[in-house]
Amino acid sequence: MQPTEAIIDRVLREIGRLDDRQIAATARLREDLGFDSLALIDVAVRLEDALGLAVPDEELERVQTAGELAEYLKRTGAA
Amino acid sequence: MAHIGRPNLRIAIVGGGIGGLTLALALRQRGIEADVYEQAPQLTEIGAAVALSANATRELRRLGVLDTIAAASTEPSELIHRSWQDGRRIAAFPVHHGLAYQNRFGAPYFGIHRADLQKALGGALAGAGLHLGHRLVGMSEHGEALRLDFANGQSVEADLVIGADGVRSLVRRYVTGGEDAIYSGTSAFRGIVPVDRLPSLPDPQAIQFWMGPDAHLLHYAIGGRGQDVNFFAVVEGPAAWPHPTWQAPVTQDEALAAFRGWHPAVSEMIGAVEHTVRWGLFTVRPLLNWSRGRAVILGDAAHAMVPHHGQGANTTIEDAITLAEMLSHGSIGGIEQLLSRFQGLRRARTRKIQRSSRVTNDLLHLPDGSPAIADRDRRVSRFPEDFGWIHAFDALASAQPSPTVSAA
Numbered sequence: 001m002q003p004t005e006a007i008i009d010r011v012l013r014e015i016g017r018l019d020d021r022q023i024a025a026t027a028r029l030r031e032d033l034g035f036d037s038l039a040l041i042d043v044a045v046r047l048e049d050a051l052g053l054a055v056p057d058e059e060l061e062r063v064q065t066a067g068e069l070a071e072y073l074k075r076t077g078a079a
Numbered sequence: 080m081a082h083i084g085r086p087n088l089r090i091a092i093v094g095g096g097i098g099g100l101t102l103a104l105a106l107r108q109r110g111i112e113a114d115v116y117e118q119a120p121q122l123t124e125i126g127a128a129v130a131l132s133a134n135a136t137r138e139l140r141r142l143g144v145l146d147t148i149a150a151a152s153t154e155p156s157e158l159i160h161r162s163w164q165d166g167r168r169i170a171a172f173p174v175h176h177g178l179a180y181q182n183r184f185g186a187p188y189f190g191i192h193r194a195d196l197q198k199a200l201g202g203a204l205a206g207a208g209l210h211l212g213h214r215l216v217g218m219s220e221h222g223e224a225l226r227l228d229f230a231n232g233q234s235v236e237a238d239l240v241i242g243a244d245g246v247r248s249l250v251r252r253y254v255t256g257g258e259d260a261i262y263s264g265t266s267a268f269r270g271i272v273p274v275d276r277l278p279s280l281p282d283p284q285a286i287q288f289w290m291g292p293d294a295h296l297l298h299y300a301i302g303g304r305g306q307d308v309n310f311f312a313v314v315e316g317p318a319a320w321p322h323p324t325w326q327a328p329v330t331q332d333e334a335l336a337a338f339r340g341w342h343p344a345v346s347e348m349i350g351a352v353e354h355t356v357r358w359g360l361f362t363v364r365p366l367l368n369w370s371r372g373r374a375v376i377l378g379d380a381a382h383a384m385v386p387h388h389g390q391g392a393n394t395t396i397e398d399a400i401t402l403a404e405m406l407s408h409g410s411i412g413g414i415e416q417l418l419s420r421f422q423g424l425r426r427a428r429t430r431k432i433q434r435s436s437r438v439t440n441d442l443l444h445l446p447d448g449s450p451a452i453a454d455r456d457r458r459v460s461r462f463p464e465d466f467g468w469i470h471a472f473d474a475l476a477s478a479q480p481s482p483t484v485s486a487a
Contacts, residue, residue, distance in 0.1 A: 038431050045427040
């Protein structure tokens with residue numbers, strides 16, 4: 001797994017309490033993984049702290065899947 | 080390096096508003112001295128009233144000022160959401176009735192004039208370390224310390240600078256390199272009206288949202304006997320805000336026109352005040368960093384929000400208590416690490432409330448016939464379930480250095 005994907009995987013597992021679940025890049029954050037808008041802010045803040053990159057609200061509302069989140073972070077400078 | 084708790088750690092708080100005074104008071108309660116620098120020549124809060132919810136009143140009780148505050152406050156009878164034209168009650172929940180709110184959240188909900196709140200906080204501080212007439216104009220690093228320059232020609236050095244200087248914070252500019260406040264695209268008319276001048280108003284002791292097309296009006300009673308009604312009437316627009324401050328001149332006709340056709344209680348309330356200004360509503364984009372070196376920001380400087388959850392002052396009080404409590408535990412790893420842990424405790428929670436307040440604006444401003452009305456009515460009927468997390472929060476508990484830190 002790439003570093004950014006690994007960080008996303010860890011943050012999603014911790015915030016979403018998804019310990020035993022496989023998180024595919026195509027997993028939908030809301031429908032498949034059960035994140036609501038407040039839990040997604042926890043995800044965003046944890047990713048920001050880990051990567052030093054901003055994840056603004058409008059991006060958070062736009063991204064649908066774990067893979068799209070990784071794409072956004074890489075586009076803005078994550079490894 | 081200076082250590083927290085030692086008398087030689089110089090703490091400078093910029094801003095003598097609710098955040099700065101609460102912080103100074105909370106620090107003093109913990110045996111830590113601080114200096115507060117306020118630009119105004121006197122402590123005179125501008126604006127009107129503020130609603131204090133349990134997440135703040137439980138802290139004000141711990142600071143020993145809640146009784147003073149209670150004497151100038153009114154606890155709303157109910158929380159009511161109404162439709163703009165026919166005044167239909169869409170949802171209602173008891174607040175003071177049956178002490179429902181206190182029983183649920185462990186502390187009261189108060190409407191109070193900002194000046195009375197400031198008087199209670201400032202009175203408890205009794206002038207200790209308060210420097211009026213000090214408008215910050217410059218900040219610079221000076222060895223390990225920070226130097227503050229004021230418009231009155233004075234300068235001080237501090238080991239820790241806390242910017243509680245509001246939505247147009249100068250300390251934020253130092254911390255972020257120039258992050259500006261953002262105009263929300265909405266503005267407000269506000270006023271305070273004696274309750275006996277509002278004969279059309281149903282439930283004058285309640286906190287009520289009147290929801291209508293492109294606008295809403297919020298009001299609640301203040302004063303020790305609920306004798307005055309504070310209102311805050313928010314409209315969409317103007318599209319841009321070219322004015323140098325958050326106030327812009329307005330005519331009485333403009334204010335009246337914005338609520339023409341609304342329920343008589345609403346037009347009566349708007350018309351009871353001579354409107355000369357409208358207030359632009361500003362926010363701050365959620366920031367990655369609240370601190371730079373030994374300077375940190377809190378309150379509106381860090382997370383200004385639109386006021387639709389009435390949480391601007393309350394989250395500021397949470398910030399102040401959290402920081403004071405962390406400072407009282409000492410600087411394990413140094414001040415910069417402490418400030419980093421502070422924002423770690425506060426960033427997610429304040430961003431959630433910022434977002435929730437912003438989303439609420441749209442919910443309150445639906446036109447008749449909108450397909451979203453049914454969803455709105457369902458949501459305002461779930462108010463305690465959906466927003467209990469805001470009110471139940473215990474900032475002091477969250478700041479304890481135990482592994483059982485409560486989540487935002």
